[in-house]
Amino acid sequence: MPDFSPEDNKLALKVVFYGPALSGKTTNLMQLHSLLNPERKGELMVLETRDDRTLFFDMLPIGLRSRSGLDLRLKLYTVPGQVQHDSTRKAVLSRADGVVFVADSQVAQQDNNAIAFGNLEDNLDKVGLDIDALPMVVQFNKRDLPAVVDEAELQARWAGTPWAPLAMASALQGTGVIETFRTLLDRLYTGIDAEFDLAGKHGIDRATFIGRLSASHGVDDA
Amino acid sequence: MRNFEDDPTLSDLLTPDQLQRLSNGLSALCRAPVVISENRAGDAVPVEFNLETVGWLSGGASAVERGAAAELVSFLMLFVAKYRLAANIHHDTTEASYAELQRQNEALRASEAKYRELSDQLQQKVDEQVAVIRQTQQELYESARLRSVGHLAAGVAHEINNPVGFISSNLRVARDYVQNLEPLLPETAENRELLEDFHDLLNESIDGTDRIASIVADLKTFSSIDQADNALCDLNSLLRSACHLVQTEHDHRLNITENLAELPRIPGHPSRLSQTLFNLLDNAARAVGEDGRILVRTLADNTGIQVIIQDNGCGIPETIRSQVFDAFFTTRPVGSGTGLGLTVARDTVRAHGGQLTLDSQEGAGTRVVLSLPVQQGS
Numbered sequence: 001m002p003d004f005s006p007e008d009n010k011l012a013l014k015v016v017f018y019g020p021a022l023s024g025k026t027t028n029l030m031q032l033h034s035l036l037n038p039e040r041k042g043e044l045m046v047l048e049t050r051d052d053r054t055l056f057f058d059m060l061p062i063g064l065r066s067r068s069g070l071d072l073r074l075k076l077y078t079v080p081g082q083v084q085h086d087s088t089r090k091a092v093l094s095r096a097d098g099v100v101f102v103a104d105s106q107v108a109q110q111d112n113n114a115i116a117f118g119n120l121e122d123n124l125d126k127v128g129l130d131i132d133a134l135p136m137v138v139q140f141n142k143r144d145l146p147a148v149v150d151e152a153e154l155q156a157r158w159a160g161t162p163w164a165p166l167a168m169a170s171a172l173q174g175t176g177v178i179e180t181f182r183t184l185l186d187r188l189y190t191g192i193d194a195e196f197d198l199a200g201k202h203g204i205d206r207a208t209f210i211g212r213l214s215a216s217h218g219v220d221d222a
Numbered sequence: 223m224r225n226f227e228d229d230p231t232l233s234d235l236l237t238p239d240q241l242q243r244l245s246n247g248l249s250a251l252c253r254a255p256v257v258i259s260e261n262r263a264g265d266a267v268p269v270e271f272n273l274e275t276v277g278w279l280s281g282g283a284s285a286v287e288r289g290a291a292a293e294l295v296s297f298l299m300l301f302v303a304k305y306r307l308a309a310n311i312h313h314d315t316t317e318a319s320y321a322e323l324q325r326q327n328e329a330l331r332a333s334e335a336k337y338r339e340l341s342d343q344l345q346q347k348v349d350e351q352v353a354v355i356r357q358t359q360q361e362l363y364e365s366a367r368l369r370s371v372g373h374l375a376a377g378v379a380h381e382i383n384n385p386v387g388f389i390s391s392n393l394r395v396a397r398d399y400v401q402n403l404e405p406l407l408p409e410t411a412e413n414r415e416l417l418e419d420f421h422d423l424l425n426e427s428i429d430g431t432d433r434i435a436s437i438v439a440d441l442k443t444f445s446s447i448d449q450a451d452n453a454l455c456d457l458n459s460l461l462r463s464a465c466h467l468v469q470t471e472h473d474h475r476l477n478i479t480e481n482l483a484e485l486p487r488i489p490g491h492p493s494r495l496s497q498t499l500f501n502l503l504d505n506a507a508r509a510v511g512e513d514g515r516i517l518v519r520t521l522a523d524n525t526g527i528q529v530i531i532q533d534n535g536c537g538i539p540e541t542i543r544s545q546v547f548d549a550f551f552t553t554r555p556v557g558s559g560t561g562l563g564l565t566v567a568r569d570t571v572r573a574h575g576g577q578l579t580l581d582s583q584e585g586a587g588t589r590v591v592l593s594l595p596v597q598q599g600s
Contacts, residue, residue: 042272047308056308061272087315
């Protein structure tokens with residue numbers, strides 16, 4: 001849920017990168033950190049890892065300040081994907097405003113994707129969020145690997161869900177990461193604007209919201 | 223409660239001692255003392271962490287120095303905050319896991335208690351059922367025995383009926399013959415005495431056969447050999463037969479007063495009702511002893527029939543009053559009572575949709591009221 005502090009005129013949003021172990025959540029965040037050039041960008045905090053596996057979470061804060069003085073913050077989190085860190089996943093997921101589900105495109109990982117998605121549903125339920133109402137993007141990562149499920153097949157499989165069309169990415173190569181993030185910002189904007197009247201009160205319309213939060217190096221606008 | 227993700231303040235990240243030490247270190251590096259504070263001072267520059275201004279740094283000899291010092295502090299904050307965030311989420315998840323464990327533990331306890339209770343109830347139910355089965359078996363055995371005895375008695379009665387019939391009729395004819403012979407005999411004192419004696423012998427014999435015939439009739443009523451299992455019963459006649467049988471059992475020494483009102487016939491099981499009445503009368507007879515009185519009354523109103531059997535005998539001591547309906551409970555010497563009399567009586571009355579109530583006072587007597595509805599379901 002958005003965290004608005006009227007005294008500071010500050011609105012903090014939370015986006016969580018969820019998904020099975022080793023699907024590339026942290027890589028997504030690292031790429032966003034290096035590719036994005038939003039108005040304000042904090043340090044990427046990689047909290048603690050063991051053998052390159054996330055133990056707690058990673059966090060990247062970005063933000064913008066509107067002409068009206070609204071201090072809009074977006075904190076991007078990843079969860080640890082390994083099964084045993086479920087309580088940490090739940091803690092990170094609580095009060096999320098949007099979710100990027102990072103799935104692994106490899107044929108052999110489809111079961112793990114399904115298990116992680118079920119886990120996401122369960123945990124959302126436990127922290128009091130509704131998966132059907134929550135802005136969410138499903139990204140199939142690792143498109144650069146050889147044994148991946150065909151994109152057409154994946155798109156067809158997910159066509160009937162609220163999360164179609166899927167985002168395709170190769171986080172390691174840096175492709176599709178910003179597009180995924182922009183799709184999420186687009187879906188996120190609808191609810192936030194309805195609640196806080198971003199366009200009317202703060203002069204932040206949809207294009208501004210997406211463009212200023214996801215500006216990349218060299219290119220100024222989406 | 224603060225969430226692990228809430229932006230930390232300066233005091234969350236560093237203790238006053240650490241802050242002081244940091245200030246001292248920076249002061250030593252700069253050409254003028256440096257102060258880090260949560261409040262903004264004149265020439266202060268912000269110390270940022272995660273886009274958040276956590277504090278203000280003032281002092282130093284120049285803006286460059288202040289900027290460099292603030293940058294250094296921000297850099298340090300990153301690592302302090304990392305540790306803080308990791309510790310916070312660890313604390314949060316540990317607490318959540320512990321709460322979850324406690325909840326599970328409680329649920330487990332509750333379910334264990336529930337199952338224990340269920341198991342106890344089950345054991346109790348099994349015990350009750352076993353008791354019911356045992357009692358039913360005994361009653362079945364008892365009623366089968368009574369029935370076979372009843373059949374035997376009825377069979378014997380039927381067989382005796384014929385010879386008693388012709389003996390009785392022959393005796394009456396013989397008495398007529400003796401009267402006819404009287405004028406033909408010489409008129410002597412010896413003959414007259416002989417004839418009178420003969421007369422008396424025949425009359426006594428006729429009385430005897432009448433009594434045999436009446437006992438036979440009672441036995442037949444009692445065992446209801448001639449009746450269907452379910453018939454319209456005249457409780458008064460069943461009661462009279464039962465009284466006669468009890469008298470026979472007790473050598474006709476009982477003082478029984480019958481006060482019977484006119485009763486509607488009710489559908490029922492005559493032999494079982496007879497058995498019940500006999501049991502109740504037999505109990506009364508045993509309670510009164512030699513010189514007691516037994517009062518038998520029947521009443522009827524539009525709801526039902528009442529049979530009241532009252533005695534002025536020894537009564538039932540209060541200590542055992544709650545047990546008298548229990549199967550196999552008896553106060554009589556081993557072998558002379560089954561402990562089933564009242565049990566069978568109450569079960570029979572209940573089977574007829576009625577009620578058996580017992581009023582007793584030790585030393586004063588007992589009153590048994592048997593109520594039966596006129597209209598019955600069965």
